[in-house]
Amino acid sequence: MMRANGTAGRSVGLQVARMLATLFWVLSATAATVAALGALPGWIAGEGAGVRRVASLDEAERRLGARLVLPGYFPDRLAWPAAEIRVAGGRHGSASLVFHDRAGEPALQLLEATEEGASVAAPLLAGTTVLDTRRTAVETRPATLASVLVNGARWHQLTWYPGRRAVVLRGRGELDELFLIARSVHGRGAP
Amino acid sequence: MEAPRRCMESARWADILAQAIFHTLVAALFVEALVRSWRVNDPGQRIALRLTALGYPLVVFPALVTLFPLRAEERFRDGLALFSGRRWEDVTVLGHGLFEVFVLGLAGLGAVLLLMDLVPMAWRRRTPRPRPVAPDPRSAAALEAALSDLGARTRLRRPEVQFVDGETPAIFCTGVRTPAIVVSRGALRLLDADELRAALAHELSHLVRRDPAASWGVFAARVLLFFNPAFQVVSRTIARDAEWLADERAAELSGDRLALASGLLKLHRATLGRRPAARRTLPLAGALSEPLARVRSRDVEVRCRRLLDGPAPRLPFGAARVALAGIAVTALLFFVV
Structure with a gap:
């Protein structure tokens, strides 16, 4: 009698275990499929996880919950507004603005963190190879000037901290022009 | 100010519409995977x-939207969402974001x-x-014999039977x-006594489960969620399951699975490509599969095979x-989201 009860109990336990294991497997497979579908747009656009393309500066500021800094000096050869705006790192994360020249080629890239002391979010800097660096200054603030390869193209890259926020400015034109633009970078309004 | 607000409102409604469609699709596929993995064979x-x-x-989706507004932030x-439909806006085809393409395409498919x-x-x-008429003596005797036999077996209340004086079996x-x-005269002529009893038991099973009212309820929900293709497909599948369940109950009531399968096949062959004898009022039972005769034939074939295979075991828990x-x-x- 007791053996029969024990066998029945084991059988019930086995059935419950099989039921839960199947449920777990189906749930995991569904979650993985949904997550893959969620990540697919980023993969298609060639963006890392957490990077979000936005339509306007206003939307970028709304997502980041902070005002962006922008150059006051903007050469005529560049087209306004930014051709591509991306944000990463969620609230108080970082933004990347790509400006094209009149021929439609990427000519200026402005990357910035919106939180004091924070670096620019790594996904926005992905695909960069630093060739050489040297110390310099933007007005009185210490800066780093580097030659970098971004997706196979050579850029000048200037990194400094205006208002204790990390800003990276990349240009493909003259260095003087890049410094002029860097010196004109200022807040877009009250934070 | 008014235009951006309207724009945000419409974007919010587009998000809700997209979520309703995608959630139902995932829920339907998830449940379907469970039905197959758990090998659920009882209708x-x-x-x-x-x-x-x-x-x-x-029920659940409106509750999620209402009770958890943080999901819209x-x-x-x-940060937290496993899937965000709006991300598909970033992928464009011919100048249109795939988010809009998917939402419009799926809503169109649902409609x-x-x-x-x-x-x-x-x-x-x-x-x-056709107006119901009093059955001729021969038909009345056949119906009386079948219903009395069923009544004796099941002790269920005898349903009202409307006789249609038409040759098309129904x-x-x-x-x-x-x-x-x-019941039409054509059906009484076509089916023998055992088949008639089994067919009436099938319809009686529908009535016991209040399937006519349920099918109208589901149809009203289908109209409400006309944009939701997964909802439309799942409701059709449930209609087929309801037929299967009625078959099983009828086989229990009549005690003759073979007669039910035979009657089903006879009725199907006799009505294939013909106009029905009487207008059907059930949106989910008979009328649903009629537009596609091939699908209907396949349904009948599957139902017959299940009847011949014997009752499916119920799973525990x-x-x-x-x-x-x-x-x-x-x-x-x-x-x-």
């Missing part, structure tokens, strides 16, 4: 599980699936329904407030399985 248990997917957009979308049932039903309503149940079984499936799919879809 009652299949219906209970699939009702989880059908009930999701009607960008912080949630960007087409509904119209495939709605249009034939509306078309049939144009022809007047047996179906109808009526929400006053349920009845409609049926209620727990339904509850677990509902909880699991809700937990998963909480993170899908």
